[in-house]
Amino acid sequence: MSASLGAPLYVGWQLTNECNLACLHCIEESGPGKALAGELSREEALDVLRRLDEAQVPFLSFSGGEPLLHPGFWDIVASACGRGMHVKVETNGHLLKAEDCARLGSLGVKAVQLSLDGASAGTYERLRMRGRFETVLEAARLLRAAGVPLELNFSPTRFNVHEAGLAIDKAVELGAIGFYTGRTIMAGNAARSRALLEPTEEQYASFFAQVRAKAAEYQGRLRVCCHEMGFLEELKVRVENPAALFILLPDGKVKLINALPFLCGDLRRQGVAEVWKSFLEGWRSPEVRGFIAELERDPSLVGRLHERVECSLS
Amino acid sequence: MKLARFVKFREEKFGGVLFETRSEKVFTLTSTGAAVVKEIAAGGSAEQVVARLKARYQDPSGKLETEAREFIDSLRSQGLLSED
Secondary structure, three states: OHHHOOOOOEEEEEOOOEOOOEEOOOOOOOEOOOOOOOOOOHHHHHHHHHHHHHOOOOEEEEEOOOHHHOOOHHHHHHHHHHOOOEEEEEEOOOOOOHHHHHHHHHHOOOEEEEEOOOOOHHHHHHHEEOOOHHHHHHHHHHHHHOOOOEEEEEOOOOOOHHHHHHHHHHHHHHOOOEEEEEOOOOOOHHHHOHHHHOOOHHHHHHHHHHHHHHHHHOOOOOEEEEEOOOHHHHHHHHHHOOOOEEEEOOOOEEEOOOOOOEEEEEOOOOOHHHHHHHHHHHHHOHHHHHHHHHHHHOHHHHHHOOOOEEOOOO | OEEOOOEEEEEEOOEEEEEEOOOOEEEEEOHHHHHHHHHHHHOOOHHHHHHHHHHHOOOOOOHHHHHHHHHHHHHHHOOOEEOO
């Protein structure tokens, strides 16, 4: 379907690679002092936003790193919402004060997604280094008090999978509308901590069983989105049917998908339509298809997923 | 009647798409479906939407009216419309 569209329907925009936390599994290798060279300024980001709006991109998610650390975060969100674009903010929640939550509510963001990988401080804080479990819970409560739709994200690891069910209970208790999870991609920081992080297949089986049971228990109250497919299986589906979604990196470069190293354009220099055309060509390119096939033969290539490789396009 | 809070519409060469941004579901529309959704987005009741479509397009057999009503019902049943 994407090939017949004139522009993406969804842009996942990583505003900055800077982060106040240093999570063991971060595919982007974000953390304190990890802003990329040449990240888009507030003015440049607002210009990109204007062009995405002109291309009628209906939905944006702002993530990072920690998106609130971008100096233009509030102006960018306000501009996107003011243009009638639907906006989701994906944050670790640690910088959200009551007045920020009220502001997000009044701007009309469609959802704020907080990362909550566990149902206890012990598991959460082991994964999200420098993070505090209680701070995330407080952010969730402040968002709900401000009327902001809340979603939670859970990255399974060897040491938190047993708490998946309790985490979903917690999501309901906090008034979340959505709970997102799936297999953790062992790239970026996770590649270095693989032995510590990667759940066994037995653990994954138990994890998915917990999630399915809770999804049934809370049907109609909480939307549970769980991608049981491994990322390689997902890539094989995506290469035939690319989603109408591209990833906009902090410096304006555009990636086909988070779980591949390939770049297909630069919104600092190119128009949205041109990058969209390159995106569609990129998915069809022998280089990308070859990489996915090679990944199946050599799983160690997963360590290269967060790299940046320009697609060779016709 | 209007598009629901989490629904965005965009015209495309083949017709259009409705994007439910909360569930992230995409619905593709033919050019006829897109014409109906454009009238819904312009506002008014189902009766007014159908009346505007009939005024704009020839409908001697009444087929357009029937199909437009069925389509509106279908959008409603999928939660893509709100009544306020």
